[in-house]
Amino acid sequence: MPGFGRSGRHTALLSATAAVLLVATACGSGAGSSSSGAIKIGASLPLSGPVADASKPAYEGYKVWLDQLNKNGGLLGREVELKVLDDGFDQNTVVTNYNRLISQERSDLLLGTFSSRLNLPASAVAERNKMLYVEPSGGAEEIFSRGYDYLFFAQPSTSLDLPEQFVQYIKSLPADQRPKTAAYPTQDDPNTDVTINEFRKELTELGVKTVYSEKYAPDTVNFDPIASAVARAKPDLVIHGAVAANDGAGLVKALQKQQFSPKMMFQTNAPSLIGSYPKAIGAKNTEGIFTSAAWSPNADYKGNAEFVKAYTAAYGSAPGDDAANAYTAGQVLEAAVKGVGSLDQDKLADWLHSHTVQTIVGPLKWDARGVPDGDMLLAQWQSGKFEFVAPAAQKTVDKAVNPKPGWSS
Template identity: 60%
Template sequence: MTIDRRSFLIGASLLSLTAACASPGGSSGSLKIGASLPLTGPAADVADPGHKGYQVWQSQINARGGLLGRKVEFVILDDGFDQNTVVSNYNRLISQDRVDLLIGTFSSFLNLPASTVADRNRMLYIEPSGGAAEIFSRGHTRLFFSQPGTTDTAHRPFAGYVEGLSRRPATAAYLHQDDPSTDVPVRNLRKTFEGLGIRTVYGQKYPPDTKNFDAIANAIRQSGPALLVHGALEVDGAAVVQALQRVGFTPEILYQTRAPSSVNTYPKAVGEPNTEAIFTAGSWHPAAKYPGNAEFVTGYREQFGQEPSEDAANSYTAAQVLQAGVEAVGRLDQDAIAAWLHANTVQTIVGPLKWDRRGVPDGSLLLMQWQAGKLEVVAPASAATAASVIASKPSWAT
């Protein structure tokens, strides 16, 4: 896939997160973990909670004495959501900062080149996001995805819900940002729904820097779909809902990727009453009973005074996976840690994770829906936090 986003070049700035309690001998005795994150630029709203998730894990592991008896120090560089910069940053982390371990960044767009740098240097690379199939098709053996599903399987929870309806929507519209993490799920949903006889009345892809969605919202209103599928990342998810409100069109069923899971920003952006009945798929829920989840949620609240988002949970999970491998092997042997992860299941806050030879997890995402101001799990039944599904989206609140 050719990716042509070159307009966000921003010089890297170093943000060194040193543990509050330094180990004897100072930072030279610390265990350094390096990452490049899009802390500025169009993906900063995703990277900020993800960054905080790493910090929560750092605080907790250091409170227990660190990793392999050494305090953990994160070395974080800002790439401004630029592919050239993310490559330079990971090369710098390895050759200049001489970090002991690497950990992944956010989006398939950045993880694709970043993981190539890691593989070239024979280093472990655990990514918190970026489930595009392209990433796992290159034969990398030290690459692991720390969510329970990838973009290839992300459509399944919502597709299964619609397939099981006794009265399915007759028409559908498809809209998505030009990004590998949205292209695939929307394409898969469209193929599935057309196979069920749901007629497509509108389809549109838009550039990542799109700000005004009024023309698109008008086109959707004129096509009048019963079902709207929107492949969104973050800000664009709320912006499309705002545009639909302005043109006065409410689909009977609305599904968006990623954006509705941002519990701290999405309801404020669209208006809390307007979140009602919106579907999304996610990897994590704060009420999940998986080991360590309650500790993560409490730690995040105490450290940052807000509720954790899925992005924060995903980065925390990546750190959990890294920790499990390092502690099991007992030394910083990149190949040995990768071999152990390939052969074992790791218990995380998104559930048990195990991987195939490509680093693809064997699992599935959760189907979620906003109900009464809360993001609830509606499927599978074994993980549900809501008693039922809201079948039809109410009109936008004025």
């Protein structure tokens, strides 16, 4: 495990050619890095493109945190601004954006973008510039294997640990209720790649035979060929590595056209988009679909009830995982600045490496890689509600729905 020392570390700067689109700013223009003006926080998000539906709640989570922060006096006695650039889910653009936020916009602090696909190159820009980088999503192991000092993940655990609760649930079932075969369609993304590989490894060890395993491009819109192949394989279980509601719903609707409904279904990310997912596939069709989650609106962690109330008041609906993860990243950044009492990036990173931060997803502490020490939750749609079935301390229902009902017309 790498130490915290910064000498001798070299991070390659990724080249970028795409143009930058300034999407939104909060609180107006600031005074850069001066000690008297507003503190500038920079971030990039895919507010357009194939995962815009998932990044929009993340942006809203950032804004709820920012509003509460400024109402409580800001940071270091100064108002805080948030400047967000749109990267369109493009790796070149996200690199351009963070370079611009650092060198041209003179951001004092950074917050991360959405997904492992984008956070992988974006965190490299932050590391090269020796700036703290707190990411709300993007748990691929590849991100944390580079010996970075300024990188921190604001969820309880990474993609490698995501299958744990569901695999444990499978193990708890009587032998005649366990799936015998599984299909693994997945978007080609560093985050989903790690998760699906781990799912397949652990389920294979339980005797679950793989009957389909293929990747699709991030810009895929026609899921009919994938659904047709899955339907022909007739798996008991479908583990879908989805990144957003677009591909999550796209596969479900394609499976409906094939009139194939697996006995069990787990999708990453998409089902936790509680505002858009049921609308996309039909509320009745969510029944029995599993996913993982980093956060529960019912958890009794400090500030959680206030976050849910504030978000609901601002946006007219309850928050989901992506909004909560972004809010948590803001909490982590806030705690570091208040703990250090300055914007010194080295001190901020050292402080987070040696302290536990109380957040709405629970207490977070990190190892030398910026990896948190915690557990994800196992969630499932039941009777039109996003419920939690594991671990026991976070359960909102007595038991999981199994098998999954067929699709509703």
